[in-house]
Amino acid sequence: MKSNEMPPLDTHIFRKIHNYSIGNVENREIDSHGKLPLLYEDGSGNKYNKATYGFSFSTGNHQVEFEPLKSFHSLDALFLDTTPPFHSYEHKMRELADIESQYSELIKPHTQSHEKAVQHDPSGPKLSTDAIIRLGGERFIQSCSSTSMKDISISNHPYGGSFSGLSDEEVKDVQLIENLLLSSEKVTKQQYERSIKLLDWCDVLSCSMENPVQRLVHYFSKALREKIDKENGGDTSGGSKKKDEANLAERVMTPSATATMLYEKTPLYQAGHFAGVQALVDGLSGLKNVHVIDLSIKQGTQCTILMQALVSQPNCPIEHLKITAVGTNSKQKIEQTGVWLKSFAESINLSFSFNLVIVEDMLDFKKGLLELDPDEALGVYTSCGLWGMIAQQDRLESLMKVIRSIKPLVMVVCEVAANLNSLNFVNRFIEGLFFFGALFDFLEECLGCEDEIRTFTESMHFGKGISNIVASEGAERVMRHVNINVWRKFFARFGMKETELSMSSLYQAKLVVEKFPCGSGCTFDRDGDSLVIGWKGTPIQSLSSWKFS
Template identity: 55%
Template sequence: MENVMFSLEGFNFGEVQDMLSSADNVGKHFSSYGTEDWEESVATDALYSGYGFYQQPELCHHSYSDVGLFDNLRFDFASPQIETCLEEISELGEIPTEIQDVIQQKKDKQLPFSLASLELLKNYGTGFRRLTGEKRIEPSIDKAPLTKMSSRKLSTEEIMRTAGERFIRSSSRAVEDVVSMLGNPFNLLFSDLSDEEIRDVELAEFLLASVEKVGDQQYERAKRFLNQCDNLSSDKGNPVQRVVYYFSEALRERIDRETGRISAKENGKKPLFDVDLEMMSSNPTVLAFHEAVPFPQVLQFTGLQAIVENVAEAKRIHVIDLEIRNGVQWTLLMQSLASQCGCPIELLKITAVGTAGKNIIEETGKNLENFAQSLNLPFSYKIVMVSDMLDLKEDLFEINPDEKVVVYAFLSLRSLIAVPNRLENIMKVVRNISPCMMVVNEVEVNLNSPVFVNRFIEGLFFFSAYFDCLDACMKRDDPNRMVTESMYFRDGIRDIVAAEGEERKTRHVKLDVWRAFFSRYGMEEIELSAASLYQANLLVQKFPCGSSCTIEFDGKSLLVGWKGTPIHSTSVWKFI
């Protein structure tokens, strides 16, 4: 039912937030609320690395109905015969990343910064896996002379790709210290760049050189490059300087861990700042980010549009939210349901699932109940709290046969990749509940590689795009931006770079990996409507920085990005 749409007219995210936080104002200020891998040429590290195996589609003969025994599935890609063959293929630049990583682990002590890592960097240097949009600068790594740069200002990610090109070219030379790097003769690449851009490219090169040395366990040499990073970067500077500042900081922590300066006991200390818990609350930083940056609202509106289309004729709707946060998205659903004339709603029930922050979840429920009351909308709010997601059972949910059940997973599955048994349990519960649909919003980047340098490169380009976005959407001295970067982003970068093993919580994977994972549970992707794409494009136009936000279909799902770099995905699923 694509003709069922929200209206964006008159919507103000901040106003809705204020209303939710003040029961006295509910109804008084209400007016009109509307809607708020396996790559094409290189296979990414799959979600399966968390389960202890790597898998290509043509080699997978296991039944998708069998959801257990993940750890027993492993293919020996690192056998001598396959390894010889892959080394030949690698000369053509076609070696799949997931296979490279297995070989990489085998050779780690010999050459930690391997062909796999350089190939990954090279792929980014040639604009690998980008969304459509404005024409990007695509430096040629294999051809000389170097591509002449455009006169327009480069984005943060383009600076990193330019630095990556120079780094790959210089990797054939013995770049052992800062002096030899500064003597790099490939200055033709700098034609038409501003002085600031040239300095930023050189700064990014120092960072890449330092991670190479860390990967090779040449820590003293790495520190020389990091000293340059420290001198030239700043957490208050331009986006490149800020990105390098936090990645350099995380690299120093990794060096301290690997050299024993930070003990295992210190590594295991519980962090004072709980990112997931903080993001559940309606603190000023979270609200400012949601209001200034397009991504959260685009994801919420797109998912809600899909829900409205699929439950438009239902009289009783039950939404199971796996991580409800402040619940602002459900005020929009309430408004849509309350305005229906042909099919009046008998009950909207929301069940919030959580393992922590019960007081926050309860407060969200009270605000939603007040909001529903102001609309005269029949509403019920339930909480399912479990100490561990392994304890989640379908009988904890009050499911009635006359309800249309929807499962909503907004950035909630990513934290479970590191604990696959819990993720598996949630999927079993969802399958037993058998909802009419499951909406999944996730981060579109592969940070699940067991190879440190590969994670570093993937994370560097992802966060470069995100820091670039913040620079366009928020002032550099905005306190909320400073907190976002220094706490939320710093925590994610540290997790990618400095942490290993069970301590590493940030393990995002891309949409194609989720597709393969969901298919194991008999789930089929539902095609998002043209109305969803229309709504997303209409919404980003309301942001001053919206022209740089890129949105397009990826198969049946939607990818949202920044200047062509994918950032988030929205997909909808049903059981077959």
């Protein structure tokens, strides 16, 4: 094992983090020797076998050129899809391949290296949510214009224009997607009565407790109704609704018991954490006095992974680790996280200190608040800690200026890998349908239909996110995820250079997903020097590592 490689760790140790309180320091799963149990082994019993590295990645070459800092006004165009609106929804669907999008075309199956074209055997496994959406999209296009779009005729699809080979449930799901798309088209044409009739049909055949497609349609139908109400001046929720939308990003970032349980039971987010921590270790390799600034500490699970990784380095043991958590809310919960981390560090004999910087407004965040030591090796880590400021770009720019001024050796960024910030409603609707469709499919396969965590997550997080993306405009729309290419352009303004993730990072991600029964659905793709973690080919998270020039 290389000196800077993380040993495989057991994420089972985080099982009771959500029960932790200041008065219950002993509520943690550590063995009698005060060390974390090791988890991952290969078939031969080895703890870590570099020979098992094995990935199939689709690659792309990206060259990010340095751009001098520009005025704040230029950031708006950077974070927005500036593709001119199409004259009609039908034209939009036809030209979907030409917009800057994560997905090539609505009507074509994925052609990524790890995924074959969609084919269906009635006696085999059910169609994925992604495949159902694509079939519904084809039927929508056919219903809009069966003569003007011969070049993308539905007969080119493996299933043709009929429902041959589909189960009754799959036929119902395809029809639901088709009618949902038809309803959204009527909204763009301001044909609200016709849209509502289609939504009434969707609501009869979908609900929040059925299969992933029906749950997806349930929440998108609800969001379209909200959009219709707003466009007709009938939204009566007033200030409470606006306040709820404004706090949406904050709630997503707030530590919670549900988030911890979801983390424990599913592979995607753990894969991002383990690979991201390995990238931090790679960037701080060989240094004994380490200071990590965490912009999204939440429950602190990534910090415990980092601690174990640093104390396990055979040739360069860590002498002291300082973690500074930066945030604008949840002070008490983050303080509890800090107490737990101190106890955890003590249990593995790690010299550790924890600082908390809470500012009312990110514009108030300054270098002097960080208690920097010139002998420290600085690293910055953020997991979904930046997207919430896209709607407040002066805050994001101010934060990045502070980070640039402290000159960290490495900055590791994990963000949602989706284009959900277009000014064009149709673009957001289509992108959101695929993205959330993958998430609903993911939770169904990993947690099951009856799981309470799945139900709560979809209702309180996914459902509200869909509502905000579909029904809100302007300052009210706070869910503004962008993909790695947009972040590259933004980071280039601050002289940041992307560094290639090591095979150790990729291996950590692979090890995590392999221990889950549903792990085979996770996919890994190279995008330049970054890693895109997806579900059955649909991008969910991007992980990247950066240095300042």
